[in-house]
Amino acid sequence: MTETAVRDALRAQRIEVPSWAYGNSGTRFKVFSQPGVPRTPEEKIADAAQVHAFTGVAPIVSLHIPWDRVDDFAKLGSYAAEQGVRIGTINTNVFQDDDYRLGSVTNPDPRIRRKALGHLLECVDIMDATGSADLKLWFSDGTNYPGQDDIRARQDRLAEALAATYERLGDDQRMLLEYKLFEPAFYMTDVPDWGTAYAHCLKLGEKAQVVIDTGHHAPGTNIEFIVAFLLREGKLGAFDFNSRFYADDDLMVGAADPFQLFRIMYEIVRADALRPDSGVNFMLDQCHNIEPKIPAQIRSVMNVQEATAKALLVDAEALAAAQTAGDVLGANGVLMDAYDTDVRPLLREVRADLGLDPEPMAAYARSGYAQRIAAERVGGQQAGWGA
Numbered sequence: 382m383t384e385t386a387v388r389d390a391l392r393a394q395r396i397e398v399p400s401w402a403y404g405n406s407g408t409r410f411k412v413f414s415q416p417g418v419p420r421t422p423e424e425k426i427a428d429a430a431q432v433h434a435f436t437g438v439a440p441i442v443s444l445h446i447p448w449d450r451v452d453d454f455a456k457l458g459s460y461a462a463e464q465g466v467r468i469g470t471i472n473t474n475v476f477q478d479d480d481y482r483l484g485s486v487t488n489p490d491p492r493i494r495r496k497a498l499g500h501l502l503e504c505v506d507i508m509d510a511t512g513s514a515d516l517k518l519w520f521s522d523g524t525n526y527p528g529q530d531d532i533r534a535r536q537d538r539l540a541e542a543l544a545a546t547y548e549r550l551g552d553d554q555r556m557l558l559e560y561k562l563f564e565p566a567f568y569m570t571d572v573p574d575w576g577t578a579y580a581h582c583l584k585l586g587e588k589a590q591v592v593i594d595t596g597h598h599a600p601g602t603n604i605e606f607i608v609a610f611l612l613r614e615g616k617l618g619a620f621d622f623n624s625r626f627y628a629d630d631d632l633m634v635g636a637a638d639p640f641q642l643f644r645i646m647y648e649i650v651r652a653d654a655l656r657p658d659s660g661v662n663f664m665l666d667q668c669h670n671i672e673p674k675i676p677a678q679i680r681s682v683m684n685v686q687e688a689t690a691k692a693l694l695v696d697a698e699a700l701a702a703a704q705t706a707g708d709v710l711g712a713n714g715v716l717m718d719a720y721d722t723d724v725r726p727l728l729r730e731v732r733a734d735l736g737l738d739p740e741p742m743a744a745y746a747r748s749g750y751a752q753r754i755a756a757e758r759v760g761g762q763q764a765g766w767g768a
């Protein structure tokens with residue numbers, strides 16, 4: 382790839398940020414509140430707009446319903462536009478009501494299954510109002526004990542709800558099915574892995590695609606293989622990027638394992654799936670429990686940019702030649718040369734080309750925004766988990 386093509390790709394890159402990253406969050410042990418946290422969906426969008434203002438590549442905000450419920454979603458969309466961003470994916474929430482103790486769409490009780498499906502369909506109505514293209518489905522459904530419920534019947538119930546939701550989608554709308562190995566269910570999860578998600582999506586049709594949340598696998602899983610496979614099948618709809626040391630830690634992407642992020646981005650580049658019109662949506666799904674939230678999002682976006690820049694710098698011709706020649710060490714060396722490149726000067730130039738400060742973290746810190754919201758927003762509510 383020429384240097385111009387690398388720069389063009391980096392300028393055109395798009396990363397979607399989650400509204401819930403700006404509110405207070407925590408673990409089951411403690412939620413630490415921070416000064417200036419948003420009190421409303423509008424304030425979450427305003428904070429997200431800061432991330433875009435300083436990075437230039439994050440103009441899309443994911444909403445989570447009901448955490449971000451407002452009376453007029455079209456108006457919220459206009460507000461987002463005024464802030465310089467737009468509303469992206471609508472994330473469903475069928476995991477927070479007492480009713481969902483035994484599951485949502487796979488619950489043995491048909492009344493609760495109907496309630497859960499009603500929420501999914503309502504989220505498509507919201508997509509119509511916001512102009513969103515993607516509906517994200519993550520189900521906490523599963524069981525804690527062997528024998529607790531019938532694994533196979535739960536798959537039937539899941540398939541039924543997915544089919545009804547799929548039917549409701551408009552021509553330009555997609556549903557993105559996210560899998561997760563465990564948590565909150567500890568014995569069996571109804572959508573535990575990419576194979577299960579893929580099989581359901583395949584049956585549903587083209588508008589159903591798989592989401593890879595990078596924190597949702599068993600330790601040691603080769604995530605880039607899943608990326609390569611799903612891309613080859615045209616079934617990779619989106620990422621939830623974050624990083625983890627142990628389980629679903631939801632830490633900043635690229636913090637735990639920047640090399641893994643590079644390997645993932647290399648498969649993206651290899652499949653020409655970086656382009657915003659490729660059908661792959663690059664979202665962050667993170668919680669900043671102890672660190673300041675807006676800078677943590679800026680840092681995360683920068684981490685994705687750095688991994689992407691390195692992936693774009695892989696010498697494809699040299700790599701193919703080494704692979705064809707069976708030159709194991711040569712091929713590995715080509716990949717590592719790209720990974721070992723310091724791409725920060727290149728990204729500083731890309732930002733300058735976009736008319737931005739080359740150092741987003743420092744520029745945000747200087748802007749005074751953090752001090753302003755801390756003074757203006759008194760009585761911030763916990764947003765996201767537990768809201």
Ligand code: AOS
Binds near residue numbers: 472473559594621666
């Ligand atoms: C849950 O573990 C999943 O990662 C979800 O994508 C997401 O975190 C949830 O919808 C709440 O933010």
Ligand code: ZN
Binds near residue numbers: 519559594621666
């Ligand atoms: Zn996720």
Ligand code: ZN
Binds near residue numbers: 561594596597629666
């Ligand atoms: Zn998760």
